Amino acid sequence: MAVTATVTPGKVFGDSDVITKETLNQLGQPTITIDGSVGSLALADGSVTGPKIAGDAGIALTQLEPIARGKIVVGNASADGAIVDANDTGKILVGDGTDLNSVAVTGDVELASTGAVTIATGAVEAGMLDSGIVVTDGGLEKVVAGLQIKDDGIDPLTKITGHADRIGQLISYDDSGDPEYVAKGTAGQVLRGNEDDAPSFGSVFAYNETAGAALDSASGTRVQFAHSLGAVPSLVRAVLVCQSGGDDGSNSLGFVEDDELDAHSIVNDLDDNHYGFHSVVADGTNVTVTIHATTALFVMGKNVNNLGSLTRGQWKIKVYAAP
DSSP states (O other): OOOEEEEEOSOOOOTTOOOOHHHHHHHTOOEEEEESOOOTTTSOTTOOOGGGSOTTOOOOGGGSOOOOTTEEEEEOTTSSEEEEEOOSTTEEEEEOSSOEEEEEOOSSEEEOTTSOEEEOTTOOOGGGSOTTOOOSSSSEEEETTEEEEOOSSSOGGGGSOOOGGGTTOEEEEOTTSOEEEEOOOOTTOEEEEETTEEEEEEOSOSEEEEEEEEOOSSSOEEEEEEOOOSSOOSEEEEEEEEOTTOBOTTTTOOBOTTOEEEGGGSOSOSTTSOTTOEEEEEOSSEEEEEEOOOSOOEEEOSSSSOEEEOOGGGEEEEEEEEO
8 A cells, every 4th residue: 555645734825814924934834644554665674773663563473583493592792683502302501601502411410301300320429418318218318427228127138229130249348448249159169258358259279289190009109289378278188089980999889980089088097907097288388198008098988888998090189278
C-alpha cells in the first residue's frame, strides 16, 4: 500500500483579509496528514534505528535471525552477539569472569546428558565426609583415623562387596601401608611371612633336590646337598625315591616308581646286626644325608604288613628343606 500525504496550509487568505505579521507566521505552520503504510521496499537498509522501534513492539522470537539448535547468543569482546555451541553431551556453561564458555566436566565426577552426576570410583576420601555423618544400618563410619566398618552388630563380612575374580586371594599391606592383594597360591602351597614385605604362598619346603646316583650297596651312601637358604633350615626331611621299575625288595614290599619313603622308615637295628643306621644333618649351607654300609636296608612294605629289604639300586636320596 502507498503512502498518501495531505498538506493543509496554516492560513488561507481571503480577498478582504488584512495581512499582518501573525497571519504571515501561520503560513509557516501547515498541517500534514499521512495515510497508508510503508512497503518493504520503501525503507533503505539500515535506516531503522533503535529509537524508532516501539518499546512494546512485541517482536516474536520467530522474527529473529535463525539460530541452529542447541546454540545460544552471548556478547563477545566487541559487544556484539556471538553464537556459542552449548549442545555437546555432558558439557556445561561456565563463566570465567570475561566470557561464557561451554566446557566438559572433568575431575572426580561424570555428568551424563540427562543431568545425572556420578562420583568416580575411589574419589571420596575420609576428609571429605562431614564430621557429623551417621550410619544407622551397616556401611562405614568416620573416625579420627579415617573410615572404618561400623560396629553395629552386623557381620562386617556382609558389608564387603563380593568379587568372583578374587576367590582364593588375601589382602595385605604394601610398603606405603595401602592394601594390596596377595597372589593366589596353588594346591599344596602354604602362606609364608616375608618380614616387612607382604606374605606369599609357596611350598613348605623352599628347597628340594634328588641325588644323581642310587644308593651304594657296598660302601654306604653319603650325599651333601647345598640348600642355598642362607641360614640353617628350620625343617629338614630326607626321603628315598623309588626309581623306574619299582621295588618289591626281598618280601613283596610293593613300592612303585616315584614313591617317597621317609628315611626314618629304615630299621636301625635288627637282631643286633646294625642294619640301616643313618643320619640327616643340616647347617647354614648344606644338608648331609648318610646311610650306613650294610648288606640290607629293612623297611615295612607299602601295602602289606611285611618286613623286607630294599633293592638299593632302585632308590635315590631326596632332601627337602624349609627356611
